[in-house]
Amino acid sequence: ATQWDLPLAWPADNYIVKSVEQYAAQVKEQTQGQVVITTHPAGALGFKGPEMLSAIRDGLVPIGDMLLNQQVGENLTLGLESQPYLIKDFEGLQDFSKRYRPLLDEIFAKNNQKILFSIPWPQQQIFTKKPIETIADMRGLRIRSSDKQSTEIFHAAGMVPVQLPWGEVVPSLAAGAIEAVGTSSPSAVDGSFWELLKYAYPIRQTWNTNLVSVNLDAWRSLSAEQQATLERLGREMEPRFWDTARQVDEAMIAKLTANGMIMGTVSDALREELSTRTVPIREAAIKRMDPKARAIVDAFEKR
Amino acid sequence: MPIAIITTIGLLFVLLGTGAWVSLSLMGVGIGSLTLFRSIPVDKLLAQSIWNGLSSPELVALPLFILMAELLYRSRFTNNLFASLEPWVRNLPGGLLHTNVLGCTFFALISGSSAATTSAIGRLTLPELEKRGYNRAMSMGSLAGAGTLGFLIPPSIIMIIYGVLSQTSVIKLFAAGIIPGLVLALMFMGYLAIASFFVPRTQPQAEKRSQGIWGERLRGIPSLLPFVGLMAAVLGSMYAGLASPSEAAALAVGLTCLVMLIERSLSWKVIKESCIGAARTASMLGLIIAAASFLSVAMGFLGLPQAVSAYIRSMELGPIALITLLLLIYVLLGCFLEGMSLMVMTLPIVIPLITGAGYDKIWFGVFLIIVIEMAQITPPVGINLFVIQGLTKEKMVRIALAALPFFLIMVCFVYLITFFPQIVTYLPGLV
Amino acid sequence: MLRKISHAIDTFSMLLGYLAGALLFSIAIMQIAEIIARNFLGTSLPFVWEVGAYFHICAIFLAASFTLRTGGHIRVTLIQQLSPRAFEILSTIVGLAISGYLSLALVRFAMNFAATGRTSGTVNDIPLVYPASAVAFGACLLTLQLVLRLVQTLCRQPEEIDWSHQSVSAE
Ligand code: NA
Ligand code: NA
Numbered sequence: 001a002t003q004w005d006l007p008l009a010w011p012a013d014n015y016i017v018k019s020v021e022q023y024a025a026q027v028k029e030q031t032q033g034q035v036v037i038t039t040h041p042a043g044a045l046g047f048k049g050p051e052m053l054s055a056i057r058d059g060l061v062p063i064g065d066m067l068l069n070q071q072v073g074e075n076l077t078l079g080l081e082s083q084p085y086l087i088k089d090f091e092g093l094q095d096f097s098k099r100y101r102p103l104l105d106e107i108f109a110k111n112n113q114k115i116l117f118s119i120p121w122p123q124q125q126i127f128t129k130k131p132i133e134t135i136a137d138m139r140g141l142r143i144r145s146s147d148k149q150s151t152e153i154f155h156a157a158g159m160v161p162v163q164l165p166w167g168e169v170v171p172s173l174a175a176g177a178i179e180a181v182g183t184s185s186p187s188a189v190d191g192s193f194w195e196l197l198k199y200a201y202p203i204r205q206t207w208n209t210n211l212v213s214v215n216l217d218a219w220r221s222l223s224a225e226q227q228a229t230l231e232r233l234g235r236e237m238e239p240r241f242w243d244t245a246r247q248v249d250e251a252m253i254a255k256l257t258a259n260g261m262i263m264g265t266v267s268d269a270l271r272e273e274l275s276t277r278t279v280p281i282r283e284a285a286i287k288r289m290d291p292k293a294r295a296i297v298d299a300f301e302k303r
Numbered sequence: 304m305p306i307a308i309i310t311t312i313g314l315l316f317v318l319l320g321t322g323a324w325v326s327l328s329l330m331g332v333g334i335g336s337l338t339l340f341r342s343i344p345v346d347k348l349l350a351q352s353i354w355n356g357l358s359s360p361e362l363v364a365l366p367l368f369i370l371m372a373e374l375l376y377r378s379r380f381t382n383n384l385f386a387s388l389e390p391w392v393r394n395l396p397g398g399l400l401h402t403n404v405l406g407c408t409f410f411a412l413i414s415g416s417s418a419a420t421t422s423a424i425g426r427l428t429l430p431e432l433e434k435r436g437y438n439r440a441m442s443m444g445s446l447a448g449a450g451t452l453g454f455l456i457p458p459s460i461i462m463i464i465y466g467v468l469s470q471t472s473v474i475k476l477f478a479a480g481i482i483p484g485l486v487l488a489l490m491f492m493g494y495l496a497i498a499s500f501f502v503p504r505t506q507p508q509a510e511k512r513s514q515g516i517w518g519e520r521l522r523g524i525p526s527l528l529p530f531v532g533l534m535a536a537v538l539g540s541m542y543a544g545l546a547s548p549s550e551a552a553a554l555a556v557g558l559t560c561l562v563m564l565i566e567r568s569l570s571w572k573v574i575k576e577s578c579i580g581a582a583r584t585a586s587m588l589g590l591i592i593a594a595a596s597f598l599s600v601a602m603g604f605l606g607l608p609q610a611v612s613a614y615i616r617s618m619e620l621g622p623i624a625l626i627t628l629l630l631l632i633y634v635l636l637g638c639f640l641e642g643m644s645l646m647v648m649t650l651p652i653v654i655p656l657i658t659g660a661g662y663d664k665i666w667f668g669v670f671l672i673i674v675i676e677m678a679q680i681t682p683p684v685g686i687n688l689f690v691i692q693g694l695t696k697e698k699m700v701r702i703a704l705a706a707l708p709f710f711l712i713m714v715c716f717v718y719l720i721t722f723f724p725q726i727v728t729y730l731p732g733l734v
Numbered sequence: 735m736l737r738k739i740s741h742a743i744d745t746f747s748m749l750l751g752y753l754a755g756a757l758l759f760s761i762a763i764m765q766i767a768e769i770i771a772r773n774f775l776g777t778s779l780p781f782v783w784e785v786g787a788y789f790h791i792c793a794i795f796l797a798a799s800f801t802l803r804t805g806g807h808i809r810v811t812l813i814q815q816l817s818p819r820a821f822e823i824l825s826t827i828v829g830l831a832i833s834g835y836l837s838l839a840l841v842r843f844a845m846n847f848a849a850t851g852r853t854s855g856t857v858n859d860i861p862l863v864y865p866a867s868a869v870a871f872g873a874c875l876l877t878l879q880l881v882l883r884l885v886q887t888l889c890r891q892p893e894e895i896d897w898s899h900q901s902v903s904a905e
Binding site for chain 2: 005011012013038040041042043044045046047048051055058059060061164165166167168170171172174175176177190191192195196
């Protein structure tokens with residue numbers, strides 16, 4: 001039988017890990033135990049995330065899971081979905097993802113791998129100590145930011161984005177070194193944010209997607225029938241994983257609310273203001289990407 | 304895959320046995336067993352694991368605290384530290400040996416790392432204890448044991464990582480570490496007091512001076528002030544929100560320089576020597592950490608964690624038996640792996656086991672921190688032992704034997720918190 | 735001849751040791767600057783954490799050779815007493831083989847970064863070839879120092895020097 005190790009950077013009870021485990025279980029069942037995928041969550045195999053595209057390409061692991069916008073160091077085009085205010089909402093992400101996939105398939109093929117399925121992250125929120133209604137409330141707010149795009153967006157909004165490793169976030173919040181965090185609801189629950197923060201605002205400045213892809217040399221070692229099974233399962237299970245992502249967001253928000261966090265709203269005016277301010281960032285980033293990215297964005301905006 | 308595991312352990316003993324450097328040996332073990340049993344590009348995995356293991360921002364506090372220790376050692380105000388402390392502990396059985404435990408307990412309040420705590424305090428205490436004729440094994444052992452408090456008493460880098468991986472509140476974890484840290488420190492001091500009746504000092508105690516002990520104590524206070532002030536400033540900056548726990552290390556370096564500048568002991572030569580001294584220690588520790596993280600990755604690829612967890616599951620143990628078995632496994636693994644890798648490698652499979660047995664994740668976090676502390680002082684791979692060897696040039700076996708009583712105290716302590724979990728869970732319950 | 739080569743390599747190792755120390759000191763300075771910027775200037779220096787981590791890994795490898803030469807790397811010498819010279823030769827050969835493999839792996843790692851133009855992908859977007867090259871270079875120097883050590887052992891020259899009295903630059 002074929003034995004594959006699949007590393008994941010996320011904690012063992014994260015929904016992405018659970019989803020990938022469901023996929024692995026189905027693969028094992030439907031190939032009659034001929035293809036066995038073992039998941040290694042929480043970085044247990046030493047992989048942290050930004051190196052996953054190259055790790056799969058170079059055959060360090062036959063199969064792996066990656067956060068797409070963490071791979072921009074390898075290929076700028078992989079940051080497309082995370083461009084500021086390109087995508088409005090979850091439905092938009094679903095639509096965009098379909099248009100984007102052919103280009104992704106092309107990029108991944110060049111990197112000696114094949115995409116099996118994707119799982120999105122929930123909407124991005126900012127979690128704060130004080131309420132935020134207008135852009136003026138954002139001025140000078142010390143906010144933890146994890147990725148390049150969010151840092152630039154927060155900066156454009158007048159906030160002070162602070163780079164901190166995730167582990168430092170909670171102690172820094174407790175001490176007051178930072179006053180806000182930009183992340184999604186599952187991470188807010190992981191960090192028990194209600195202990196230290198009060199408000200949550202769905203500013204949805206970027207969107208993030210996770211992909212599971214397989215090394216092409218490992219892929220070719222499977223029989224045609226096994227390949228077909230893995231492909232079919234990926235295609236069939238993907239919509240379910242997307243539903244899970246949305247349900248997880250709702251469940252996590254419910255949990256945050258139950259613990260006393262106040263779910264705020266972002267007014268259209270504020271969103272418009274943030275969007276306008278970040279147009280130059282978006283344009284500059286897309287200019288540096290594969291020309292096909294521009295075509296995808298244009299078609300998406302005209303839809 | 305028992306053959307792979309037996310080969311790995313065999314290779315480890317052979318390579319370490321030749322006397323080759325620990326860091327290179329650990330890498331050799333990983334390279335050898337992966338080449339034999341897995342078809343992956345081992346050289347790429349080695350480079351990537353080293354890169355990932357060391358380019359972690361949380362790790363940066365370690366060399367900075369070591370740099371602070373090098374500076375402190377060359378400062379004038381720490382010279383008188385011992386003379387001023389002596390009258391305070393003179394009448395306690397164990398005398399100045401307690402400075403190891405007390406020093407580490409205080410330093411642990413600002414340092415999140417156990418190696419940094421050991422290095423910083425040991426740099427100050429070991430030469431002084433030697434000069435005053437204290438038993439060497441007692442000095443080294445108490446330093447090795449108490450140095451591990453760096454992880455248990457907040458802030459703690461390893462607790463932060465546990466919190467992230469296990470999805471528990473870092474604040475509650477920090478709160479959970481305080482009472483166990485203090486109780487463990489008291490147990491160490493109790494042992495030192497009792498043992499001092501059996502292991503006397505080689506030199507007689509200094510004679511009491513005429514003006515009485517309180518006069519001496521009070522006269523010593525001014526020389527304690529710079530050190531206490533330094534600690535208070537770093538601690539204060541952290542709790543006032545000026546600096547994050549990792550940044551506290553940088554602040555500690557800066558403030559140490561400032562104090563030394565004021566007392567005019569900071570010269571170009573002192574900075575140069577401190578920097579290269581810190582670079583030496585950081586290089587030694589960094590290479591071992593990198594190698595150990597590669598070795599744990601190799602063990603993951605060989606399926607060791609899965610095999611062990613399947614075995615434990617099949618035994619269907621009760622809670623106490625499970626903890627005993629986990630303790631045993633962690634002690635064994637901890638002989639060869641460094642704390643951080645030990646945790647990252649085992650957590651995903653151990654968490655379901657212990658929550659299944661009804662243990663609280665916060666409680667288990669403290670258990671795990673103590674077990675990891677124990678791994679710091681067990682040979683052949685024990686980071687605190689290496690730090691002490693770097694300080695004393697003493698033989699590894701001697702240091703490990705000196706640390707053994709403190710290791711046993713920690714074993715007892717694990718059972719203490721197993722039977723009285725309130726020691727751990729009381730404070731986080733209040734948060 | 736051997737002495738001259740050895741002296742040149744030792745001096746170079748020591749210089750890199752000082753460079754490593756300077757890198758560590760710079761991390762402290764950068765972080766203090768960030769603390770001041772964030773608390774008093776209302777801004778944040780986005781490169782501090784990332785560059786600090788790279789400085790650390792570079793320092794570890796750049797100081798490795800000097801640390802070896804001055805006896806700072808740890809070894810377990812339990813059975814070495816049986817035959818000190820034979821074990822010294824054996825352990826150096828074992829160490830040399832592993833260090834050689836490590837150096838090769840790290841050189842390829844850095845070359846791969848150079849070839850793909852890989853950057854850190856963070857807001858600083860640092861090309862990873864720079865820190866990776868310094869790391870690879872430090873590992874190569876460690877290997878070279880081990881070669882030298884083997885020759886020294888075979889020629890019955892002292893393998894280690896005392897660093898605290900600056901004996902490298904003495905002579
Ligand atoms: Na601590
Ligand atoms: Na150990």
